[in-house]
Amino acid sequence: MLNLRFLCMGMALFCFCLGGCDKPQEVKNSKKDGNDAHAHDDGHDHSHDDHADHDGDAEEGKLGPLGPNGGHQIPFDSDDMNAEWVHYNDNDIIRVVILDPSGKENRPIKADSVTIRRTKGNDEGFALTAENPDENGATDKYMLDDKNLAIAMVLGVTVEVKMDGKTYSGKIPPHEPHSH
Numbered sequence: 001m002l003n004l005r006f007l008c009m010g011m012a013l014f015c016f017c018l019g020g021c022d023k024p025q026e027v028k029n030s031k032k033d034g035n036d037a038h039a040h041d042d043g044h045d046h047s048h049d050d051h052a053d054h055d056g057d058a059e060e061g062k063l064g065p066l067g068p069n070g071g072h073q074i075p076f077d078s079d080d081m082n083a084e085w086v087h088y089n090d091n092d093i094i095r096v097v098i099l100d101p102s103g104k105e106n107r108p109i110k111a112d113s114v115t116i117r118r119t120k121g122n123d124e125g126f127a128l129t130a131e132n133p134d135e136n137g138a139t140d141k142y143m144l145d146d147k148n149l150a151i152a153m154v155l156g157v158t159v160e161v162k163m164d165g166k167t168y169s170g171k172i173p174p175h176e177p178h179s180h
Contacts, residue, residue, distance in 0.1 A: 063175055068104055069097045074159050074170035081161060081168035082107075085153075092150040095143040096128055096159060106140040112162040114142040116149060119156040119171065126152070 064073040067084030074083045074096070082099040096114055100107045114128040126149040128142035156174035160167055 062173060064172075065103075067097065067099060068106070069095075071095070071097065072172075073099070073103055074172060076159075076161075076168050076170035078168050081170070083159065083161070083170065085159070085172060087150065087153060091145060092147045093143055093145045094126075094128075094149050094153060095131075095141055096161075098140045098142075098161070108134065108138040108140045109161075109163055110136060110138040111142070112164075113160075115160045115162075116144075116152070117158045117160065118152050119158055120174075121155075124148075124152075 064075055064084075067073045069084055069086055071084040071086035074085055076082065079101060082101055082103045084097050084099060084103075086095045086097065087093070088095075094116070096116075098107050098109050098111075099105065110133075111130070114130075115125045116128065117123045117125045126144055126146060128144045130137070130139045131141040131143055133139040153172065154175055154177045157172050159170045159172065162168075
């Protein structure tokens, strides 16, 4: 009887080793400002098919390349403006971070306004708020916590930055929502 027990345990161990185990992959969190950011630490489990191989094309369903803050860059209509957008999974915060022309470093500006508009349906505008502006009113981060904006983002939007009498415009195409 004892030999039968050892034989069964041995067979079970053999089958386990032969088949391997499907250990759940640990998901890395990229904490930015206390939130789970839309960052790409490659510990997450979603397809990058909607990311256009990060080549920056703003085709339908293709997102721009990654920026230094973990979001996707926004292709603007001017070489003077560069930014990225970040979405947090555990809330409805959308953040637009202004970048230098190379797209590698944050660049504080004093914007008259930063607005995100729907590209389909009504062109309802969502006004983003400057985060932690300095004594001159300049900041590199603009944000809004709004469920309707979070929904609109996946349907396609236009980001407008008004500064020094000029409007810079960039499009975020319709895309699949991310699950990080």
